[in-house]
Amino acid sequence: MNKSARIAGMLVGAAIVAAACSSGSASPSAAALIPVKLQLQWVPQAQFAGYYAALDQGYYTAAGLNVTVLSGGPDVNNLQVVASGGADLGVSWVPKTLQSREGGTDLVTVAQVFQRSGTRMVSFKDKSIVAPKDMAGKKIGSWLGGNEPELFAALTKAGLDPTKENVIKQNFDMVAFVQGDLDAAQAMIYNEYAQVLETKNPKTGALFTPADLNVMDFNDPSIGTAMLQDAIFARDTWLKQGSNADTATKFLTASFKGWIYCRDNPQKCADIVTKAGSQLGTSHQLWMMNEINALIWPSPNGIGQFDTTAWNQTVDIATKYGILKAAPSDGAYRTDLAQAALAALGSSVDTKGASFQKLTVTLNEGGK
Amino acid sequence: MIPDSAIPAAAAAATPVVEIRGVDKTFATASGGVVALQGIDLTIRAGEFVSLIGPSGCGKSTLLRIIGDLTGPSAGDVLVNGKPSHRARLDRDYGMVFQAPVLMDWRTVSRNVELPLEVMRYPKADRQARSKRLLDLVELGEFGDRYPWQLSGGMQQRVAIARAFAFDPALILMDEPFGALDEMTRERMNLELMRIWRETETTIVFVTHSIPEAVFLSTRVVVMSPRPGRVNRVVAVDLPQPRTFETREERRYFELVTEVREALRGFEEAAAVDEVVDARIRVEGIG
Amino acid sequence: MTAAAARVPQPGRRPGAGHAVASGRLRALVPPVGAAIVVLLLWEFLLQALGFAEFLLPRPTTIVTAFLQQWPVLQKGIVYTGGEALAGFLVGVSLGVIAAFATARWATAREALMPVAIAASSIPIIAMAPISSAWFGVESPLARIFIVTLMVFFPVMVNTVRGLTSVEASALELMRSYAAGDVDTFRHVRIPNALPFVFTALRIAATLSVIGAVIGEYFGGPRYSLGIYISSEAYLFRYPNAWAGIVCACLIGTAFFAAVLLLERIAIPWHRADGRDA
């Protein structure tokens, strides 16, 4: 009889004990600092190095902020998290933020960190896909879910109908591409492209080389369908509350400093990200850091500032290809916070990186 | 040895159906061997109704199962219809009834009766005819298309009996078939079994722990002693056939009941010990 | 109290009882339908009041509107994803039953397979996604069929083995007394005894197979398949559409479940759902 009582008791007790064990890890926070939560759009990696550097170098603390960086992932909708108050600020691609506004959020883009698109279409040389028109009738991989507008725009520009082409959802790995299931695949220059170069060609036993691949760059004027990527956004209601706009400016200033630090110290930043819990291999991490820097620098208007031409191109493409139902309403972005942050950095800091030079990074097998 | 005087004259002439010679049975347990049966000698002739009775743990069920080749003896020989019991089982020489009806939930009553016939590859028409005849015999003719759960316990046991008789075996082995029934049902079932036994002219070996039941049904009652199980005494029941409701009121019936009871007396103390051994065998998962 | 009343012998169905049975069935529908209405009303009005934004969980009316609007796309998805789920279900169930039969006689083989079954059921599908697409290709429905098979196989095998082996000892003795061979014992005792267990497993497999196909598609497949539709629409912040897709997945799962129940009624008419089942 009492056995069942004992079992029930054991379950309750166990739940309490386990709960107690799991919860005691909250760190004591300095009362004076303003807590800020930043929601990333992917897992920790050099794509977000500027924020981790600002954290590591104490820029946030110096600005009076206690910043928590929340990781993302394939199953995390970072916009949803911020929109529902799970975080104060987030990092996302511009068209996605605009889409979320049509879905009923009040998210505002406040700083445009990446000045260029990192998306490429890669294909093996023997497929002879060098321009968008060559993708006609091919198996085209895309991550879909908001990652497809640049590709669809390029296809349409080349006279193809993306809804009729054989577009296949590709996973967040490059297996399908390397195995030859896809003729062309989406790849971020700072990540998936490098993954291919870190993989052994089963035919030769040696790593794939850039010479094995054709790469289409959406930034290329001949394609010209690049859209704005990593930008910082926040809720409008949050920004208008109390001194949150000021907090956001402080956050931007410190983050910009972080990015500038990473431009000048790529290897250190790669290490910082690794320390922050990224499990990428050393050479892969540095490669990513280097390519991310190249997406930011040079920033002709200063880091984080909006380029109206690029913004308009993004909006045009998004509305033209049905990503957006209509042009975004006013208030989809505001420039004042980023401008204030830039001003706060002062004139002694190089905020444009006009003389930025890429490193040469050698990728090892498996990114080690 | 069984005194020959115990065998009724009529039966003595008939052919032996079951011959048990020097059967021993030992169960191995972690705490050593337990002797369940020792030196059993018994001959059962055609047309007999023999009850095995004894305190619990005397091995009467084990003996029945040895006859049916559901378990083997540790020593000795068992012949059924003149063949080794194993051969007899393969030749389907006997039918079996357990304490529980053991009906298949998924078969209707009539198809439960047909089960052995299907296993033995009887043609369909024959199966149905036999099933019908036997269900009529146990007075369940109109319940053929029911499922077992729609029947009461007594009715289920009657189905099990019909099933055992379905393929006309010369020998029926019954292991406390009415043990779980109430007294009223049990007496009615006893009468019914008597009737079926007469009509089918089979030989029945019947395990019970009820003295009145054993005396009422049997032509001979084999009284067994507890562990090690031995044949203590064989009581010939010379009550007239056919046995009826009135048989239980006859003086001779009471005398025989007393005789069996006295043969059983004295085992009671030993029986208590045996219960413990029994439990141990069960826990240790022998049996 | 329903349970206590069970063992009482019940009279057979009286002629003319059909009408009463039919109205009884209708009455049995009242609680679930009533509950459905209550839940939907609460969902429609209360969640909103509690501050659940529409982009978290849209209201039922919004979902229904999206459902009707998106029907042409969803239709294709239902056929494709439902097809994958069905194929995986059939393959997984067949393999599970075959494996159960193959091991039913050998306790050792069963015991050895158990840890494998447990281990396999502890692997999340997402971890298998790149592996199965490496094996079968991202485009091929085989990748999802494989995932569904993997999810369905073990519950079916485990339940079937349990059904084949949890036979009453006396039933086996009875068959032995008939000198019945293995084949007859399987046919007349073990298989019928296993059927309720198998059907329990099939019910689990019915819902699992749809989930397996949908989640498998999260990681690759043609654009119109349900899993990709759901995940893409969610990412595009078209939550009503995404939920319309989820509703489709639930509908397929429920349809599979209902089909299994129907089959169960036909296949094991002797079986009563009073708690005696597997």
Added chain:
Amino acid sequence: MTTSAAAGIVPPGLLAPAGGWSRRHPLLRQAVLLGGVLLLIAFAWEAAKWLAGDPWRIAIGGFTYTHTPPLAWRIASDISLPHLWTIVATLFDPVPGGPPLWLFLTGAAFYTLRTAFVGFAAGALLGLGLGIVFVHSRFLERALVPWVVGSQTVPIIAIAPIVVVALGASWISVAVVATYLTFFPVAIAAIRGLRAYDRRAGELMRSYAASTPQVLWKLRLPASVPYLFSALRVAAAASVVGTIVGELPSGIPEGLGRAVLNFTQYYVTAPERLWATVASCAMTGLVFVGLVRFAEAFLTRGRYRPAAV
């Protein structure tokens, strides 16, 4: 109805495993069997590689061995099915900026197991509670069981982000996701088990005019124990899966979820790391189910013999 031992006399070998050393040392037997199965799998694995994998070469000291398989199957290529020794070797490779992979995975497994345990306990209580409600109210059973069943047709991967967004990205929301997967088998088994008591015992309780809670406590719950435990074993494995799936949107870095995420994304460059992670997910489930099995054996000593399957 729960005891197989009392069910009758069973011909040896039909139901119970044969006696001997293995019966006296069930743990050792389990270990030997598991080892045997693993060996068998390993053999089949490498046999497939040998027959149809990518060419390989081993160099130990001065001795080199080159093998070119006669066939080429996609499922046996190095990307699809890395060599077992590559998987073992990668366990000793350090995670960037961290310990060797095996240590990292062990830590992650423990972290996941802890959350899974909370979800499991909560799900078990919820499932049992629902079961108790349902066996006492035919109305509620009819009304709500379809919803309970329906809840399991919603892909968990669609639910998890909502839970995490609604409850915040913490281990608590992860445990809630695990609870969602756990409560179902327990509820179903509870409904069945709470009705599986002996009818005669039920009548006996009636004769005592026992109250509903007394019948529940003294009759229904004890009768349901075997059913509950076999459901708890299923639930234990499910809670591990639920936790890993819940960890994905929660962004929790410590658990197996993050490892799965990382190594799936980089599968093409290091398939062996994902395989090692898959193995550790499987091990975590096995360990948890094993713990439940132990708890069952301990709490029900001598009451009934746990089912082999």
